[in-house]
Each structure stands twice: as C-alpha cells, then as structure tokens.
Amino acid sequence: MDDYRRIADLVARDITGGRLRPGQRLPPQRAFARRRGIAPSTAGRVYAELVRRGLVVGEVGRGTFVRAAPPDRQPGHALTEAVGSPSVDLELTYPSVPGQSELLAPALAPLLRPDALGRALRPAAAVGTPEARDAVAALLARTGLRARPERILFTGNARQAIAATLASLVRPGGRVGVEPLTYPLVKEIAARLALTLVPLATDEEGPLPGAVAGTHRATPLSALYLQPTLHNPTSRTTGPGRLRELAETVRGLGIPVVEDRIWSFLHPGGAPPLAALAPDHVHLVDSLSKRVAPGLTVGFTVVPDDRVDAVARAVRSGGWSAGGFALEAAVRWLGDGTVDRLVAAKQRDARRRGRLATERLAGFSVRSDPAACFVWWELPPPWRAETFTAAARAHGIAVTPGTAFAVGAGRTPDAVRLGLASVPEAELARALTTLAGVARDASAAGGG
Numbered sequence: 001m002d003d004y005r006r007i008a009d010l011v012a013r014d015i016t017g018g019r020l021r022p023g024q025r026l027p028p029q030r031a032f033a034r035r036r037g038i039a040p041s042t043a044g045r046v047y048a049e050l051v052r053r054g055l056v057v058g059e060v061g062r063g064t065f066v067r068a069a070p071p072d073r074q075p076g077h078a079l080t081e082a083v084g085s086p087s088v089d090l091e092l093t094y095p096s097v098p099g100q101s102e103l104l105a106p107a108l109a110p111l112l113r114p115d116a117l118g119r120a121l122r123p124a125a126a127v128g129t130p131e132a133r134d135a136v137a138a139l140l141a142r143t144g145l146r147a148r149p150e151r152i153l154f155t156g157n158a159r160q161a162i163a164a165t166l167a168s169l170v171r172p173g174g175r176v177g178v179e180p181l182t183y184p185l186v187k188e189i190a191a192r193l194a195l196t197l198v199p200l201a202t203d204e205e206g207p208l209p210g211a212v213a214g215t216h217r218a219t220p221l222s223a224l225y226l227q228p229t230l231h232n233p234t235s236r237t238t239g240p241g242r243l244r245e246l247a248e249t250v251r252g253l254g255i256p257v258v259e260d261r262i263w264s265f266l267h268p269g270g271a272p273p274l275a276a277l278a279p280d281h282v283h284l285v286d287s288l289s290k291r292v293a294p295g296l297t298v299g300f301t302v303v304p305d306d307r308v309d310a311v312a313r314a315v316r317s318g319g320w321s322a323g324g325f326a327l328e329a330a331v332r333w334l335g336d337g338t339v340d341r342l343v344a345a346k347q348r349d350a351r352r353r354g355r356l357a358t359e360r361l362a363g364f365s366v367r368s369d370p371a372a373c374f375v376w377w378e379l380p381p382p383w384r385a386e387t388f389t390a391a392a393r394a395h396g397i398a399v400t401p402g403t404a405f406a407v408g409a410g411r412t413p414d415a416v417r418l419g420l421a422s423v424p425e426a427e428l429a430r431a432l433t434t435l436a437g438v439a440r441d442a443s444a445a446g447g448g
Helices: 003-016 027-037 040-052 100-112 114-120 130-141 158-169 184-193 210-219 238-253 307-317 324-335 336-361 387-394 427-439
Strands: 056-059 063-066 152-154 175-178 194-200 223-226 257-260 282-287 299-302 363-368 372-378 415-419
Touching: 003 040, 027 040, 040 056, 063 387, 100 324, 100 336, 130 152, 130 238, 130 324, 152 158, 152 307, 158 184, 158 257, 158 282, 158 299, 158 307, 175 210, 184 194, 210 238, 223 282, 324 336, 336 427, 387 415, 387 427
Parallel strands: 175 194, 175 223, 223 257, 257 282
Antiparallel strands: 056 063, 152 299, 282 299, 363 372, 372 415
C-alpha cells in the first residue's frame, strides 16, 4: 500500500474513533508533514485522500476540518436521506399538511378496481399518456407557460428529469454554468455524468447576464442550470426584468438552459418561467413531489420542439420513466382539484413557519422569502458551517451546512440551510430556539 494511504488510514481511525471530533481543524499540511516525518507533497496526498473519503473538508484560506457528517455519508445526499440519529431533521424539505392523506385517498379508490389497476400498472413511456400531458399543460398554463402537450416528458421525479435533460445536452467533460450556491444533487449528477460545474457571478437577483456572456466567451458553456424562483438555499427569486435579460442572453449566445421550478408552486403570482421567454432554449423541470407527496410522485420536463426525441432517449436509457400508477394518480389529483387544495394549504403552512423562524432567529442574519419553506442562515463569527452543524447534531438537530451547496474553489459560506417543513410545528419552534442558543454560545465554536 502506498505510504500516503497508510497514513490516511491512521488519521481516518482517529476520526471514526472520536479522537478527532467533527469540526476540529487539522494541522496545516507543512506542520503535519513535519510531525509525521514525511514530505509536504505526501502530506498533500494524505489530505486529498481524506477529502476523497468524505472524512474532511478543505476550506480555502482557512484549512482542513473534520466533517460534521458521519464518514459513511456522501455529501450529495444531504437533502434526501437522514443519516445518524438526530431527533429533529431540518435537512429534509418535504412540506406536508394535516389531512393530506385524507385528501389524496378518494382519487385513488377507482384505480383499485381490477380493470383500472391493470391499466395503471403497465409500464409508462417517457411521453407519458395523453391525459397526463394535457393535465400538466393545463397546470403550466396558469404560470404563463403555454406549452404544447407534445413537448412534455415524464420521469419518476424532478431529480431524474434534471439528470436526463443534462445528459441529453452535455457530453462528458462539458461545462455547465450554475449559481455559486446550487442544489447539492446537481453536484452529484454532474459528478456521475462527468460534467464540470462553473459558478456564475450573481447579485441579489440571481446570475448576471454579462457574467454569463463573459464566462461563455472565455470558455464555452454547454448549458446552464438555474433556479430562478425560490432558489435553494437562499430563497431568492429573480425578477421579471432580469429574466428578460437572461432570456435575451441565452438566445443571443445559443446556450441551452435547464430551469428548475420545483419550488415555484409556493410563490404564486410571480414572474413567468424563463421557459416562457425563451422556449427554444429552456428546458423547464418540475414535479409533483413537493406539491403532493414524495412517496408517489411524477417529475416532468418541458423541452424545446427539436429536443423532444433527444431527451426522451436519455429518459429511456437512464431508466427514469415515470410509473404508470403514479401518472394515473397525478391525472386524477390534478383534475379533481386535490393538487390545488394541497398547494393552498402548503402555501399557508410555509408562511406560518417562516414567521416562526423569523421570530425565533431574530437578531441573526437570516435570509428567506416569506413563501419559502427553508431559510439561509449566515452564522455569526466565529462559527463555521461545519462546526455549527456538528454542534447542532450534538443537540439532536440535523441542519445542512453551506458547503453542501457551494460550487467552485471560492470561500466556503459560513452558513447553514434550515428546512422548516418536515417536522411538527411545535418541534420546529423548540429546535429553532435551541439553535439560536447554540449560535449565541461563541465559546462552543472552538478553533474556528
């Protein structure tokens, strides 16, 4: 075994054995090399190996720190899986409201007849069914996007729709422009597809059109992935003027866009989708998982006319088609008003929980749209994201560190994202109060 891997094994045992604690800073590489009697280059390889194993995280200009998450946890899974034993999980962001199951059940009853069930359990193609295409087209028309049903394709969830769309647009090694803070699972998708994510300069309204153009002209971008409405994690929404500028930019440069609209249902009456302004360049991605429930969901993408076959092939090759039963259920829920009732209830719930977060975290730098069901908390010094995440976990609360969202080699944000929607409201109130107390205890931040 190579020497650097043997040394990495020794450090790994110190981490898993608890001798090196979450959030603890490792010595600078040169100091580590002196202590171990190895070359600085070997120390660099040891640290790189520890990063590769997910045991430590390097923060530009500040050093290398033991990760707050358990070693068997992959960073890209931060938003989808609860690992370990925190009693309050503020990582997940699946809104649910009382009476949700009672609202959903009636539409499913007719599907349980043997003849209907037999049809519903048949495999579904990427194009779904005519009824599903018409139902989603009607849903999208309310947002200002009038798309021909033939342009709508279906997947099991939005994550699969993003993966299929990017796979159809970008070859391995291609560059995808993204916001400097982006959906962690897009980072994972990019890694699996061997794509390079390129952070774009942004301001309070989102990506700067001039920066998009400058980045593309310097080294061409194969695509953009953007979240214009209730951006995750900051909850920023791009205004109509900036959207028009971005549409003009992508049209002029011929850059395809993947527009993620997964949270847009919580922001009614907002600007129309970017896809409505540049339909020949934008692939809109959305799903019913947040509107309805994560366990029985349908993802969909609206693609330019000349891209339908390419994206459909990617859906088929990835095995990402939606289930027939889920499509049948979605058509019924959309048609009988169930989705509308759930959305209205979840909008009210998100605003109520947002007010609670504002109240319990008063005095801190917390960013959130009143419509969002998550907040972006810029921590007070000397807290770092990883150290605060470890401290929160010690109190039985799971939060998502800013490092999970960061793209590129810039400064890692000293912030955490708190999901507000997935725990009972009383439990959320207690957790927020506890986290505020942790944040005020600067002594617990350690050597940040």
